[in-house]
Amino acid sequence: MDLRATPRLGVVVPPENPTAEPEFNRLVGERMNVYTSRFPVTPGKGLLEMLEAWNEALPDTLGGFGTMGLDAAVVACSASHYLLGPEGDRAFCEELGERAGHPVCSSTQAILTACAWLGVDRLTLVSPYEPWLTETSVGFWRAAGLTVDEALLVPARPGRFDPYEVTTEAILERVREARPAEDTALLFTGTGMGTLAALTELGRDSDRVMLTSNLVSAWWALRTAAAPADPAGGHPLLARLERRAAAVAA
Numbered sequence: 001m002d003l004r005a006t007p008r009l010g011v012v013v014p015p016e017n018p019t020a021e022p023e024f025n026r027l028v029g030e031r032m033n034v035y036t037s038r039f040p041v042t043p044g045k046g047l048l049e050m051l052e053a054w055n056e057a058l059p060d061t062l063g064g065f066g067t068m069g070l071d072a073a074v075v076a077c078s079a080s081h082y083l084l085g086p087e088g089d090r091a092f093c094e095e096l097g098e099r100a101g102h103p104v105c106s107s108t109q110a111i112l113t114a115c116a117w118l119g120v121d122r123l124t125l126v127s128p129y130e131p132w133l134t135e136t137s138v139g140f141w142r143a144a145g146l147t148v149d150e151a152l153l154v155p156a157r158p159g160r161f162d163p164y165e166v167t168t169e170a171i172l173e174r175v176r177e178a179r180p181a182e183d184t185a186l187l188f189t190g191t192g193m194g195t196l197a198a199l200t201e202l203g204r205d206s207d208r209v210m211l212t213s214n215l216v217s218a219w220w221a222l223r224t225a226a227a228p229a230d231p232a233g234g235h236p237l238l239a240r241l242e243r244r245a246a247a248v249a250a
Contacts, residue, residue, distance in 0.1 A: 010073035163192035
């Protein structure tokens, strides 16, 4: 593999997020090289203040890639972009892209793009966030014109909401307990909640559309950078989305 000829993806990640890079690397495989820049640590700030601070810091954090020459960049933080609303989020990404000289997409805009590719207009949200942030995310999707049937909260443990601590078993239990309608897409929000194993397991029982912040961001990046095809067919979860998109476009 010629590293210099492989498309380059920049990913901006919250400082404590342990999930985004491993999932991106598994999803894109050798089709892209993944590089990261992390938001600054914000000691003493509550969750809302921290998210607002990351939006303020994003231009400089993205600028941390310098003149590397990226083919695309993803802001792997859904929560901070929910605060902007769909139009504010889109405008912010466009501004960042113009400044950087390459396409920039938030995970939230990547999800909206994926919904368009897949013909999705109904969601059931699977959220590891605190209730107020989950409600903010529901408002974001509804403002974007999507129907949100319900929001399934997945705490890390009773009374404790932390995306980084949610287990695969907790995700599977919550979704199977709720038994969402087959004609609603499942959206697992948040780049810090590990989801690939849960989606693989749930996909054995259903052909419904299942989206996650990292999954669709990787999909957007591969398509945007015109990454070479994987002779082995690529990651099964991405291949599943491609088949659905092809059927919608046919």
